[in-house]
Amino acid sequence: MHNLYGIVAPHPPIIIPEIGRGEEKTCEKTISALKELSEKVKNINPETLIVISPHAPLFSDVVAVNINEKLNGNFGSFGAPHITFSYQNDLELVQALLTAAKQEGLAVAGIDESLARAVRVPASLDHGTMVPLYYLDPEQKYKLVVISQGLIPFSEIYRLGTIIREVAAELKRKIVIIASGDLSHRLTLDAPAGYDPSGRYFDRLMVDIFTRGDPWELLTIDKSFAEQAGECGLRSFIMLFGAFEGYQVRSRVLSYEGPFGVGYMVAEVEARGEDKERYFYPKLIAKKQEEIKKRREKESPYVRLAREALETYVRTGKTITPPDPLPEIFKRKAGVFVSIKKDGELRGCIGTIAPATENLAEEIIRNSLEAGLNDPRFEPVEEHELDELTYSVDILYPPEEVRDLSELDPKKYGVIVSKGFRRGLLLPNLEGVDTVEKQLAIAKRKAGIAPDEPVKIERFLVERYF
Template sequence: MPIQAAFMVPHPPLIVPQVGRGGEDQIIETTKAYEKVADEVAALKPDTIIITSPHSVMYADYFHISPGRDATGDFGAFGAPEVKFNEDYDYELADLIRMKADSIDFPAGTMGERDPALDHGTMVPLWFVRKKYTGGKIVRIGLSGLPLTDHYRFGKLIAEAVNESGKNVVFIASGDLSHKLQSYGPYGFAKEGPEYDERIMEVCGNADFGKLLEFDENFCQKAAECGHRSFVIMAGAFDGLGVKATKLSHQNVTGVGYGICTFYPEKEDDNRHFLRDFEKRIINECKEKADSSDEYVRLARASVESWVKYHVELDVPDDLPSDMLSRSAGTFVSIHKLGQLRGCIGTIAATQDNIAKEIIQNGISACSRDPRFDPITEDELKFLDISVDVLGDTEDIDSPDELDVKRYGVIVSHGYKRGLLLPNLDGVDTIEQQIDIARQKGGIREDEPYTLQRFEVVRHY
């Protein structure tokens, strides 16, 4: 049996009267929409309510499914310990999702529960639902730091498990929108905040789920959104189906966006396999970019592919430009997959006879030895975007005023500890950010004195 309906809802504790103490009146429109969602859930009488929450256990590279037979929680952290929950878990469906993930080596399961208590991203929706419907168990699922495509893929896997279980299931995608909508809000204002809210409400209000995958990660971060990954999992659960969407409300009065939409599946629609179509487009774009790249990037890609496919170090080709064969310099090879960093390793100064050998070695390291990531696999190659930076000479500087995040990279040093950051990186907009990231990469504490060096690069795409 397919998922019967899904609901996109926010989770402000303020909306619970015992927490808001009158403050909830300012979001009455959201409350009324939430009550309609609760009525619709009650009418469906689900056996199970799946809730994806940004505030459940979250890992960078793993989707956590809450284990066990039950869980408790309360709003004590928000001044209302008397508002309590005791929920039974549908451990059978949770285990079926886990087994399906295991069968395809997908990074999801019940390991690593750090805190069994229910989180407010789960409890706020339940506060409304349980006033209207006390039946049904829950499955609680956390998000991850993996790409949006993996969240969509996880939604597809969840839908497969639900179909196989034969249970009557509804899906609640819990998540606030931007937290940077007003200067008086908890995180201040950023222009990306209102842009995010406008886009997400249009996309979800029209069930145009393919566009959820097109949101840039840096844009989402600047908007300080909360629930995007939750919404993407939900979208994946409806892959290949028509969906009737209804926008119930959107409010921006606290500096945080609260949006509520309902979604009901319709007949199968081959035009709504959004992940399939998105990945086809990305593969084509990566191929076109690879075909038009210069010799530096082609060499890096050839090195990566040789190592990933055959575990063989590439020989230096004979037909390279003379600069790559006669000159030595430090280089960095950066690998991105679907907009996210997948590996980046480099050398501050030359360690090889020439730039070509430097690129080959750093290509191998970037795809297989970056300690932040697992080695790249062969099936990932078609999604990779590779760039090469050739570093100029470093020079000592006396002040951050001599830096420019777009033009200069920075090296922060304290004794034997050094941290480097390349220039002109997405999401690094200020000199302070640049220095701080480089300092942390070098393991240099905030209270330790440091010296600065700068360098320029020639970036090849």
């Protein structure tokens, strides 16, 4: 499929004249670039547009694909209900995509109206999909597929992009992929997410990547840097580039501007023939495996026990027993949290505030299995994932009540907030949790406690092992 074509499109509703009411003129570069690409899409005349949207239903552990037969939406929530969209879903392509993703062990699932209602997310088209379509397909003449981002590892997001290309080729389907996404939301002091200097660095990096057509820096970007920059479309961009795996590309940035403190980039990517040097996925997997190998060579006895406990159970269904004789370091009693990550993203975290077993070894084994198999936020860990997982073990000191917020430090102390039977815990020194206010807010949210409810606050120290 040498004629594969992709577009990066921002999605601020304000660029729709009926919504912007004159303010859209602030984004003339963006609008002009989208109109130029609209003509290109028209000339390509694809059978199906595939939109990857950050504002489609987002889940922590799965990429969602809309499987409704009809895909409808309007700009009612932005004061323009008369601007409507109605598309036929390309269900043949969707089903082939879901089947291929499942065979690869990727976390991808279909979502229809009934499931959307059950999990309380909208089934209608989101503005991340509709804003680009307003310009790129004004006549609404093509079929549509809508894919959410999903907070799964970047490597899996990229692999899904390659599967999109493969499935479309098997079906002989002419497609255009639209990666919907703004850049940083933190460019100025009055930006929606507040100002952070990393925002401008992030935007410059994205423009450079799409000017050169080189996705490696996307795949290996520091996630804390991207989060600090307040990015929006990173996963959309990664999935888009995945569709061009193994191809030489012509990549061009048509426009960039940053009004309203938000970066808007319009770009295009076009396949220019196969290129054996541009298979990035195997390189990414090799890099991950080497990093995990080095980490495991240095892992602490506590972490090794947690890993071996989960690996043994997933592979054999058997629960290991503590070492015999029990080493001295495992003989004490303490609460323990076991955290599991995959590609830097949380894959499970369960623990005990106070000891629930006879010794530290039993506590670690028990909580490792709970974190890997019974964390309600995630599906149970499967065998094919085991070699990609990293672990940390937090051993908790007894909590002490806090009388004044000045006694808290999110880098040093974890917190426990409680109101009646509701209780929420947050470990210390977590990525992105850099203020006492944020730490308490997250702990309250975990407990189902309203932000303004008074709570009992306790702090605790931990020993963290990797």
